Amino acid sequence: MKKYLILTVLPFLLVACSQQQDNDAVIWSQRMVESHGLGDFYCNRHYQSKLDSTGWDYVSGLVAGAVLETWEQYPEKTEYYESVKAFADLNLNEDGSMILNSKGGSALRPSNIDDLPAGRIYFTLYKEELQKGNTKDAARYRKAVDLIRNTLKYNHSRIAEGLPGAGGFFHKAIYPNQMWLDGLYMGSPIYAQWESTFGKDNSVEYSASWDDIALQFKTIHQKTYDPEKQLNYHAWSATPADSNSFWTNKQEPFVGCSQEFWARGMGWYFAALVDVLEFMPRDHSSYADMLKITNQVAAGLKRWQDDESGLWYQLLQYDANMTADGQGDHIAGEIYNIGDEANYLESSASCIFTYAYLKGTRLGILDKESYRPVAEKAYQGILKEFLRENPDGDRIDIVKSCASAGLGPAKDPSRTGTINYYLAGKDVTVVENEGKAIGTFILASLEYEQLK
Template identity: 70%
Template sequence: MKIACLLVSLLLSVCIQAQQNRTPWSNKMVESHGLVDFYCNTHHQDMLGTTGWDYVSGLVANAVLKAWEAYPEKTAYYQAVKDFADFSLDEDGSFIKDPEGKSALRPSNIDDYPAGRIYFTLYKEELRKGNTKDANRYRTAATLIRNTLKYHHSRIAPGLPGSGGFFHKAIYPDQMWLDGLYMGSPIYAEWQHYFSDTTSAANQQQSWDDITCQFKTIHQYTYNAEAQLNYHAWSANPTDANSFWANRNAPFLGASKEFWGRGMGWYFAALADVLEYLPKTHKDYAAVLKIYHQVAEGLSKRQDKASGVWYQLLAYNAATRADGKGDKVAGKTFNVGTQPNYLEASCSAIFTYAYLKGIRLGLLDSKKYLPVAAKAYDGLLKTFIREKENKTDIIQICASAGLGPAKDPSRTGTINYYLAGKDVTITQNEGKAIGTFIMASVEYENYLKRK
């Protein structure tokens, strides 16, 4: 441990000196692909300020806003995020629209909520400036999202295991995915932190109970204590046609089959982000913190020793490949290929963010996890970042991954799917890696400033 700490100190000393002599990596990525020229899955976006409502563009916007908070002289960063917010918001903040003018908050679609996390910082800043009209718009919009989630989002019904858990989407009934914990819980927790003074004490208590219930539920059904990892998703009704990918037998009844990197990344970041606001006096604080520690411990053991980053499928290394035979579902064959497991940028970036944030907040032991985080950040730069002329690119990104529904039997949740699935392509400059890299960089740069 002493040797590891010494190496980290030397690495940080070099980084601090380098930081003083160059543009911060967060700024490079914001200016290369945060404000302009990025992808939401496979859809190219020219400018952040005119990009429609989406969890990917929202992630990029939130990351750019974090960069502005760290570098407030970069006023263009703030303006781009404000433009993004205003592009989809009506005059009084009571309606968030998609590019076709319809509601961007589709029925029980948990991916539609996290872009609203930008509203809290925008609210504070516009209020500081005396712009109460826009501040109130952002507060109204944040409240719309929170209330839609809390009161109208479909949940696992009483009588089923995991009762009260949020559906991932309406098309995935009775399913919870690790991804969904990041999409719903942090904005719910931030609203409780900033605006719950408008609700009763009983409502506040019930809301925090609701938030912690989501983590306790999904962890109970997806955590494999032997592997120290969480399966990507879980269905409370594994015999449902939309849950054809789910285990039908104990001990992981209803769970999917593999440990997907970005899914665990969303989960790890959600834990860090919610613990920032969850009152320490809450009855479930210790339970949620324990889950966070379990995730941190498990992921540290899966960090690639050579590169410092993580694989697409966390339980394997590059020796694992799609088997060339594919998956048979209802007499048809899908996911045929021999692609190898690979080091993946978005999960590696979001893990790095969640470690560094946990260290900053005092949630994680810095002596134990700073070596992990420092090696990871160095690995991000060496493995995934490429500079050409005046552009900073990020490569080796999993474009997308999911499970089902019944109408899409190719999304099987197998090794073959995560490596050779038609939608699980490897791309570059995609928002899920751009945003998480900016967030990890801001945390790292702020750490160096404190040294």
């Protein structure tokens, strides 16, 4: 009987090993850059034919940043660098004093944290152009990243003194006194990298800035982390009675929190923790707190990883048996989010979790023995579940991405934060070749390729 089982199972094991070897022979980061990173992708369902002609946005910035990191890892791919530089120049005025929108005005809207993270590309561009002796462009890029950091640190709206979470950055001006997990990725890493790159000359302000960065994470973690589920709720409001916070829980112990654990929101949060800790001084008084939070997040996501695929669902605490209820959400006499769509394995979150696990173990932030197997299993699952050969035969597509998700404000009562919303909401559609999946896949691939 044992001999029969071995003879039966062995061919399947050999095929699986052969498939992984074939996958590992492909430089997937480059394949995705050349399929969709340089163009032919979507930013929140808006089609972009070429990266170098795409406007300023956190999604286009994510794609550009991933393409730029691919060039850093494979510097012979000079066309990658040139495409990102063209994107950067298109969206910056002559002296670097203004990030531009499509109408020639400022792309940095008042207290909109989503407008900031694309600026992370300017650190690498600044360094590279300075080395080339192109001091004019280097100065422009330095001025641009200074502008973004200062806009966040000095001008961005914060939760006021006297309210819970005082000092926390608003997610956006239209969401007063609200912090979302997404916002930690949008603001904190560029703030942290600026301090590490340019902030050390002023020791007092440098220390205060790191206090400020740590405050954002400690605040949102305290408010949104559910120790029983080991997950963070998508968002939290310091003023849950405000009409823009209609989606909040009104009962203890999670007053002000949204109702569900949204995968990509936690992905942005996990990546933000790892990206910030890459730059944070280890002797800072909050470093240990940040490390503890990161490891709590890592442990929780490991718990909710799908055993079979190695991936994660759109709503983390459920599997595919969870569906929207078909009845919709009843708000002020109206019904929204009607449907019976099932929970699904989601690509962008699975990619960014994989990136954060791999980078965290590489940097020594996370334990390799505990978490590298999680990431490696996830990466193989991504290749199997989410990548498709394009009909043209030359390119790959990435599928099963959530287009977008949010909460409120009052003028949009459909964004309820319920199970119905995350599975059947009008803006929460399942799409392919979305930049949020393309960029995170490239980043995960770059980390995986460093293991070889």
